[in-house]
Amino acid sequence: MNWKLPFDIPLVVPTMGLPGWFFDTLGIIVFVVHIAFIYTLIGASTASVLYNIFGVFKKSKTNNLLAYKMTNPTTISENMGALWGVAPLLVISVLYTGFFYTAILKVSPHILHIIYGNIFAFLLSYAYKFSWHSLHNHKGFHIAIGLVAVLTFYTLPPVFMSMSNLYLQPELFASVQNIWDIMLTPLTFFRLINFFLTAFAFTGIVMIYLGVKWVKAGGEETEVGRLAIDQGKKWFMWAAPVNIAVLPLVFFAFSPRISEAYIHTPFVFLPFAASAVLLILFFFLLKRFSNEEMSLSDATKAVVLMVVAVALMATARHGIRVVSFEEPLQLQAEATEKYMTDVIAEYKAYKEEMKNAPQVVLDPAVSLADSKGCLACHSVDVALVGPAYKEVAAKAESADILAASLKNGSTGKWGETPMPPQTLTDEETKTLIEWVLKQK
Amino acid sequence: MFDFPIFEMPTIGLRMLMAINAIIHVFVSHGGAVGGSVVLALAAWWTNKKGDLAGYETVYRLLMVFFIISTSVGALTGIGMWIHANIISPNAIGGLIRVFFWKWFIEWIVFNFEVILLLFWFMTWKPKATTAQGRASSVRFGIYYAVSSWITMLIITAILGFMLTPNFDGQPWIDPEVYPGTVNYNNALFNPTWFPGLMMRTFSSIAFAGALAILWTWLITSFSKDEEIRATKERMIKFFATIMMVTVPVAAAFGYYYLLQIPEAARAMIPTAMMTRAFADKMDLMYMIISGIGGAVVVTTIIAYFSPKRFPYIAATLMVAAFMLFWGFEERTREFIRKPYLIYNYMYANGIRVTDVPYLNKVGILKHAVFVDEDKKVLKEDKSNLIEVGHTIAQIECRACHTENGINGLKFLTKGWSEEAIRNRINNLPGAGTPYMPPFTGTEAEKDALAAYIASLNKRGEIK
Numbered sequence: 001m002n003w004k005l006p007f008d009i010p011l012v013v014p015t016m017g018l019p020g021w022f023f024d025t026l027g028i029i030v031f032v033v034h035i036a037f038i039y040t041l042i043g044a045s046t047a048s049v050l051y052n053i054f055g056v057f058k059k060s061k062t063n064n065l066l067a068y069k070m071t072n073p074t075t076i077s078e079n080m081g082a083l084w085g086v087a088p089l090l091v092i093s094v095l096y097t098g099f100f101y102t103a104i105l106k107v108s109p110h111i112l113h114i115i116y117g118n119i120f121a122f123l124l125s126y127a128y129k130f131s132w133h134s135l136h137n138h139k140g141f142h143i144a145i146g147l148v149a150v151l152t153f154y155t156l157p158p159v160f161m162s163m164s165n166l167y168l169q170p171e172l173f174a175s176v177q178n179i180w181d182i183m184l185t186p187l188t189f190f191r192l193i194n195f196f197l198t199a200f201a202f203t204g205i206v207m208i209y210l211g212v213k214w215v216k217a218g219g220e221e222t223e224v225g226r227l228a229i230d231q232g233k234k235w236f237m238w239a240a241p242v243n244i245a246v247l248p249l250v251f252f253a254f255s256p257r258i259s260e261a262y263i264h265t266p267f268v269f270l271p272f273a274a275s276a277v278l279l280i281l282f283f284f285l286l287k288r289f290s291n292e293e294m295s296l297s298d299a300t301k302a303v304v305l306m307v308v309a310v311a312l313m314a315t316a317r318h319g320i321r322v323v324s325f326e327e328p329l330q331l332q333a334e335a336t337e338k339y340m341t342d343v344i345a346e347y348k349a350y351k352e353e354m355k356n357a358p359q360v361v362l363d364p365a366v367s368l369a370d371s372k373g374c375l376a377c378h379s380v381d382v383a384l385v386g387p388a389y390k391e392v393a394a395k396a397e398s399a400d401i402l403a404a405s406l407k408n409g410s411t412g413k414w415g416e417t418p419m420p421p422q423t424l425t426d427e428e429t430k431t432l433i434e435w436v437l438k439q440k
Numbered sequence: 441m442f443d444f445p446i447f448e449m450p451t452i453g454l455r456m457l458m459a460i461n462a463i464i465h466v467f468v469s470h471g472g473a474v475g476g477s478v479v480l481a482l483a484a485w486w487t488n489k490k491g492d493l494a495g496y497e498t499v500y501r502l503l504m505v506f507f508i509i510s511t512s513v514g515a516l517t518g519i520g521m522w523i524h525a526n527i528i529s530p531n532a533i534g535g536l537i538r539v540f541f542w543k544w545f546i547e548w549i550v551f552n553f554e555v556i557l558l559l560f561w562f563m564t565w566k567p568k569a570t571t572a573q574g575r576a577s578s579v580r581f582g583i584y585y586a587v588s589s590w591i592t593m594l595i596i597t598a599i600l601g602f603m604l605t606p607n608f609d610g611q612p613w614i615d616p617e618v619y620p621g622t623v624n625y626n627n628a629l630f631n632p633t634w635f636p637g638l639m640m641r642t643f644s645s646i647a648f649a650g651a652l653a654i655l656w657t658w659l660i661t662s663f664s665k666d667e668e669i670r671a672t673k674e675r676m677i678k679f680f681a682t683i684m685m686v687t688v689p690v691a692a693a694f695g696y697y698y699l700l701q702i703p704e705a706a707r708a709m710i711p712t713a714m715m716t717r718a719f720a721d722k723m724d725l726m727y728m729i730i731s732g733i734g735g736a737v738v739v740t741t742i743i744a745y746f747s748p749k750r751f752p753y754i755a756a757t758l759m760v761a762a763f764m765l766f767w768g769f770e771e772r773t774r775e776f777i778r779k780p781y782l783i784y785n786y787m788y789a790n791g792i793r794v795t796d797v798p799y800l801n802k803v804g805i806l807k808h809a810v811f812v813d814e815d816k817k818v819l820k821e822d823k824s825n826l827i828e829v830g831h832t833i834a835q836i837e838c839r840a841c842h843t844e845n846g847i848n849g850l851k852f853l854t855k856g857w858s859e860e861a862i863r864n865r866i867n868n869l870p871g872a873g874t875p876y877m878p879p880f881t882g883t884e885a886e887k888d889a890l891a892a893y894i895a896s897l898n899k900r901g902e903i904k
Contacts, residue, residue, distance in 0.1 A: 004810050006443040010613040011538035079511050094541045101530035105445040108527045115520040122512035340613045343799040350798035373873030384861035417856045
């Protein structure tokens with residue numbers, strides 16, 4: 001296979017002597033925390049708009065209250081999700097520097113949408129949350145704000161996932177020219193379906209957990225807690241089964257080199273294990289489907305099972321990295337080694353040459369002209385930006401005129417490009433002009 | 441040697457793309473987060489101590505504004521600094537991340553404290569505001585938040601100091617004479633500019649946040665339907681103006697102290713850095729601008745302090761605008777005086793490593809440009825693709841600072857120059873005229889191609 005790969009950064013990876021599995025585990029853990037917040041962000045912001053609409057059409061205060069309460073997990077998860085997104089990127093960009101930067105450059109400038117689009121969505125989601133009471137008589141407008149915020153959040157995963165799918169498949173660096181080349185592929189499609197389904201299933205569990213807490217708090221929150229538990233179960237129970245069908249497909253949509261090698265590793269069992277955990281959780285909830293309330297320990301069990309399923313998916317994804325990067329990382333290391341050996345040999349030879357080079361004694365006037373930047377535009381023999389000093393000397397203007405030109409700048413004498421005024425002492429001006437006039 | 445795919449930003453250029461993000465980030469992180477946390481924690485403590493519940497409510501509304509701006513615009517442009525650096529100079533950021541990974545990881549952990557404390561302070565304010573005990577606990581969290589954001593800034597300025605003195609200990613591909621591996625981090629951290637720099641940042645951030653707080657207090661109280669909130673305008677503006685009366689002179693004193701500690705050579709470049717090359721020697725103009733900005737801040741502060749009730753909105757805006765100019769200049773200057781290097785003595789501003797230059801001068805800059813098509817990097821026998829090849833070289837070596845035809849455009853800079861003149865200029869880029877430019881790297885043939893390309897920008901097209 002013909003690879004197009006950048007060299008590695010010729011600096012040692014700062015492992016501090018820690019083993020490779022430490023960084024793999026660190027990467028997986030910080031990614032799971034990040035993605036858990038992002039799932040909650042996508043689901044909770046959707047839920048808030050959805051129950052706001054239900055509240056209007058069903059004229060239900062409970063639905064409206066649930067919608068309002070879901071803006072809190074939205075705020076927390078959008079902040080924590082952004083913050084915890086930094087950590088996995090930090091780990092990835094230090095371990096797989098060349099692949100990560102190549103991918104991010106190939107999908108530029110669109111990748112900046114994850115900054116500016118995100119700011120836009122953040123601000124709208126705050127506008128939605130903090131205008132809740134002042135816009136309660138303008139529900140249509142209010143819901144429209146929330147809807148635009150949610151839809152903007154929905155545009156972020158396709159952009160980010162395009163980058164991540166490209167960096168995971170370095171063989172595509174030669175053929176992918178822009179973001180659409182990678183976004184409009186079956187892999188991105190399957191991974192997006194998997195992402196959104198997991199987000200909705202995950203949010204279902206979050207709603208159950210929050211609902212149990214609200215019921216426990218009692219009072220007017222009991223009703224909304226029950227609604228959250230009921231709806232949370234439904235969210236999970238439609239999203240999870242579809243996800244179980246889609247999930248294993250994702251890992252066969254990578255390029256043939258990766259998918260074929262993946263089958264021969266133990267990682268291939270992980271998507272199925274994740275599906276199995278989702279299935280267990282499905283039956284766990286089915287058994288309690290008609291209960292209005294749930295115990296806190298049952299809700300906690302559901303959260304734990306869901307997190308386990310997400311961690312299994314994340315580890316399965318890590319398997320793709322292991323399989324995909326083995327060959328290119330090695331090729332890259334060899335190419336970098338060769339390149340840097342040549343570079344350092346040439347650099348040493350150059351330094352040696354400089355050391356042995358005879359010292360040139362310059363006319364002090366030449367050094368002065370150089371230090372004042374004259375030689376950027378003038379040379380002795382040929383006209384460059386400004387006239388050659390030979391030509392100036394031949395014109396034989398008086399020293400005063402030349403001094404005035406130096407002091408105030410000059411244009412028109414030798415063409416339209418002006419010479420800017422120079423900052424020189426009288427002594428320096430004199431030295432320079434004497435020298436210039438000698439260059440006949 | 442640029443072995444990554446090339447990304448160009450037309451018209452505004454990569455520098456401006458980065459600058460937009462960086463300046464927004466500096467405004468929000470200094471004014472909103474660092475200064476804002478201190479000012480609002482003080483205001484919450486003061487109003488609660490005085491039993492001024494309406495004032496306490498005004499502080500909450502201010503906190504809401506600061507919370508919204510710093511968690512959205514501030515946090516994301518912070519991540520944006522990194523993403524922009526990724527696409528502008530992958531070699532530089534890739535090198536820095538190898539050297540500074542653990543320090544950045546620590547910084548990230550500290551950020552967690554800051555964000556969590558802010559979320560907690562803001563989101564529990566309302567439920568806690570009803571009892572005296574709750575308010576006292578809320579004020580405590582505000583103070584924790586202020587301390588944590590100041591510590592974040594402390595760590596970041598320390599890291600900025602480190603970045604000017606990178607440690608390449610134990611690296612195989614480094615010139616041991618340039619980097620002997622005996623970096624003393626204490627010297628790097630406690631260099632003469634560190635303390636005055638940090639103090640200037642701290643106090644001017646608090647002063648800037650005071651100005652922002654005045655601006656928003658004006659808006660919030662003037663348009664409030666609540667009579668009691670409207671009545672807080674005078675005393676809140678007076679309170680924030682008092683903070684400014686203290687911090688503005690302190691910040692100015694440390695700013696002067698800081699300027700004295702900068703090496704002479706770097707100080708001489710400040711006027712160029714602040715404005716453009718045309719102002720290279722106009723020290724007096726620079727002082728005029730600084731006094732103008734400073735004067736605007738001082739005058740508006742005094743008005744706000746002595747006449748908070750009649751303090752006009754336009755003065756509040758002027759106050760904030762003056763601070764924005766100040767931060768803009770400060771950041772531009774700080775970035776500029778590092779040139780022509782990105783990493784001192786290791787990597788030039790265009791991402792080319794110093795060690796690589798002799799080798800690339802021999803084999804050519806384009807030899808290892810993996811992602812460039814063959815017909816754009818290999819000169820044909822008949823030289824028919826000379827200009828295309830030159831264009832590729834410009835994309836690799838000039839892209840970081842110059843555009844073709846927009847900001848700092850090559851076309852504009854070489855208007856009226858002959859190809860010969862351009863070629864000569866390329867020969868002495870880091871000369872005395874432009875000491876901040878890195879040298880041309882590549883073979884003589886490549887220099888011809890680059891000169892031909894730049895000259896072609898000012899030639900008229902033809903109908904074929």
